[in-house]
Amino acid sequence: MPAYALHPQVGLRPEKFGALAYHYGNRRLTFLNDDKLVAVVQKAHEYDDVDGALAAAGVPEQNWPAYRTVLARLAESEVLQCR
Amino acid sequence: MQVTDRLSHGLEAPICLTWELTYGCNLACVHCLSSSGRRDPRELTTEELFGVVDELEAMQVFYVNIGGGEPTLRPDFWDLLDYSVEHHVGVKFSTNGSRITTAAAKRLASTDYVDVQISVDGADATTNDAIRGNGSFDVATTAMGHLADAGFKDFKISVVVTRNNVEQLDDFAALAASYQAQLRLTRLRPSGRGADVWDELHVTAEQQRTLYRWLLDHPDTLTGDSFFHLSALGEPLPGLNLCGAGRVVCLIDPVGDVYACPFVLHDQFKAGSVRDAGGFTKVWRESPLFTELREPGSAGACASCGSYDACQGGCMAAKFFTGIPLDGPDPECVHGHGEAALVAASAGRPPASPGHTRSGPVPVSIGRRPA
Numbered sequence: 001m002p003a004y005a006l007h008p009q010v011g012l013r014p015e016k017f018g019a020l021a022y023h024y025g026n027r028r029l030t031f032l033n034d035d036k037l038v039a040v041v042q043k044a045h046e047y048d049d050v051d052g053a054l055a056a057a058g059v060p061e062q063n064w065p066a067y068r069t070v071l072a073r074l075a076e077s078e079v080l081q082c083r
Numbered sequence: 084m085q086v087t088d089r090l091s092h093g094l095e096a097p098i099c100l101t102w103e104l105t106y107g108c109n110l111a112c113v114h115c116l117s118s119s120g121r122r123d124p125r126e127l128t129t130e131e132l133f134g135v136v137d138e139l140e141a142m143q144v145f146y147v148n149i150g151g152g153e154p155t156l157r158p159d160f161w162d163l164l165d166y167s168v169e170h171h172v173g174v175k176f177s178t179n180g181s182r183i184t185t186a187a188a189k190r191l192a193s194t195d196y197v198d199v200q201i202s203v204d205g206a207d208a209t210t211n212d213a214i215r216g217n218g219s220f221d222v223a224t225t226a227m228g229h230l231a232d233a234g235f236k237d238f239k240i241s242v243v244v245t246r247n248n249v250e251q252l253d254d255f256a257a258l259a260a261s262y263q264a265q266l267r268l269t270r271l272r273p274s275g276r277g278a279d280v281w282d283e284l285h286v287t288a289e290q291q292r293t294l295y296r297w298l299l300d301h302p303d304t305l306t307g308d309s310f311f312h313l314s315a316l317g318e319p320l321p322g323l324n325l326c327g328a329g330r331v332v333c334l335i336d337p338v339g340d341v342y343a344c345p346f347v348l349h350d351q352f353k354a355g356s357v358r359d360a361g362g363f364t365k366v367w368r369e370s371p372l373f374t375e376l377r378e379p380g381s382a383g384a385c386a387s388c389g390s391y392d393a394c395q396g397g398c399m400a401a402k403f404f405t406g407i408p409l410d411g412p413d414p415e416c417v418h419g420h421g422e423a424a425l426v427a428a429s430a431g432r433p434p435a436s437p438g439h440t441r442s443g444p445v446p447v448s449i450g451r452r453p454a
Contacts, residue, residue, distance in 0.1 A: 009195070011171070013143040015095055022145035024173055025195050029098060029145075 004053070004071060004080040005045035012042065021079045030079050037070065044071075044080065090330050093377045096142040097367060099307075099327065101345040102335045104132070104160065105152040106439035110179050112204070112215045114243060114284065117336070117348055118275040118438025119152040126337040129159040131358070135335065136163070138363050139172045146173030146196075150345075152337065152439075155182035161190075168196045177202060177241060179219060180226025188229035200239035200267065201226055206254035210247055214284075231262040239305065241267040244294060245284040252297050256304075267305035268298075273404040273414075274346045278435050281405070291417060292316065312397035312413045315390035325395045329354070329376030333367065341366045343376060346400035349433065383410020390418065406431035 006012065009025040012032075019038040021030040032038050039057040040050075047053040050071060054064050074080045107122035108115070127135070139147065147167070154160055155178055167174050175198035183191075183199070191197055201223050205211030208220035230238050240259045242248065248255075252268075259266040273281035286294060295313040298304060298320055308322035323331065328343040335341055339357040342348055354373050355366035367373065385391045397413020405414045406428035412420035 011143060011145050013095065013145070016093075020094075020098070020145075024145070027146070027173075027198065 001049035003049045003083045007078050007081045096144045097333050099332045101148045103150050103337050104154040105157050105337050107156045108153045110216050113280050114277040116275040118440050120441035121439045127339050132163050136167050136170050140170040149176035180223040183226035185229050188233035192233040192235040200241045202241045204243050205248050206251040227262045236263050238264045239267045240264050243271050244268050249286050249290045270309040272346045272400050278404050312394045315394040315417045326399050329373040381410050
């Protein structure tokens with residue numbers, strides 16, 4: 001399982017729908033659409049792998065595959081970086 | 084949930100904030116949105132500028148689009164740039180290039196947090212200078228050269244699309260490529276001095292279809308999502324296909340007044356001032372105007388049109404300054420509904436304000452097609 005952290009060039013701003021992430025390097029804006037996803041993104045660096053972060057954020061286990069896909073996409077677009 | 088739904092509840096802070104620092108300009112472009120020319124004695128002081136940056140930092144506004152006037156004419160421009168970057172507010176600024184010396188270009192290339200946008204309105208001097216004034220093309224391309232030489236990659240070349248330059252889209256793309264820059268195309272609005280030239284310079288219906296196809300073929304072209312009214316032609320264009328005024332976008336003008344978008348410098352769309360108690364934060368979050376703009380709009384005259392979902396009735400500013408009711412069709416509606424609305428509205432155009440235009444002879448003439 002990969003381990004992630006918020007990319008150091010990304011700013012995260014809480015919003016009613018979740019959060020907005022902005023990358024100061026590539027200047028891309030990303031919508032994060034639910035609070036649990038935001039919690040995972042914020043806390044990912046504290047856990048040894050992605051499943052640890054998902055469990056800590058209270059994501060039900062049956063939803064983990066979907067979240068893993070979303071997180072991999074966030075890593076591709078450099079909102080997250082792999083550790 | 085759709086992006087539109089998320090945004091309709093209002094954001095804690097704007098995504099795209101335009102901040103015009105001065106009404107002073109060393110050019111007199113015929114289509115200037117803010118009718119710039121002379122500085123205004125009431126413009127924000129350096130201390131007030133820094134105060135706005137402090138607020139933007141607290142609100143976590145990621146970046147601002149700085150413009151004018153010509154923002155680099157302010158003696159404190161470079162200090163503001165440094166202050167913003169130190170306070171985690173990224174800056175993209177628009178300039179005619181006249182102050183982008185080799186030294187300035189090197190300084191700009193040294194940070195990721197500053198982006199530069201050079202304006203040209205023609206792919207050659209003849210076409211450009213008819214809009215922006217004699218010599219302005221050479222000034223702009225010299226600045227582009229300085230940025231490229233300094234290793235500044237992906238700066239922006241910004242073009243307002245007009246009847247006279249719409250056939251040069253490939254030339255603009257080539258110009259951008261030659262400097263390793265990115266092309267940005269935006270829509271001509273009948274705002275500011277643009278109201279005086281819009282009838283002659285806005286693109287024709289046929290040119291709009293050409294432009295739409297070109298944008299679909301060149302999805303990497305930046306547009307500030309300004310052509311969303313063209314999405315009614317079929318496949319939606321990339322980006323946000325709705326009017327972001329007061330929801331995603333707003334404008335702070337040189338004297339600190341806050342407007343719903345950069346194209347509606349008019350009392351009717353003024354939400355407050357950064358000088359008011361509570362500052363910009365309170366204007367953004369609580370002003371009655373912005374609250375109203377965030378409510379679901381009525382489709383009005385467009386309700387029976389099958390394309391309403393695609394174009395959302397078009398641009399509020401384009402309607403307002405051509406006298407069309409805000410729930411009427413866009414004056415450049417791709418289905419032709421704008422033409423009848425324009426005829427009906429011809430008496431209702433808001434009177435033009437001279438703004439900060441310098442008096443004296445107009446330096447350039449327009450309406451002539453380049454050879």
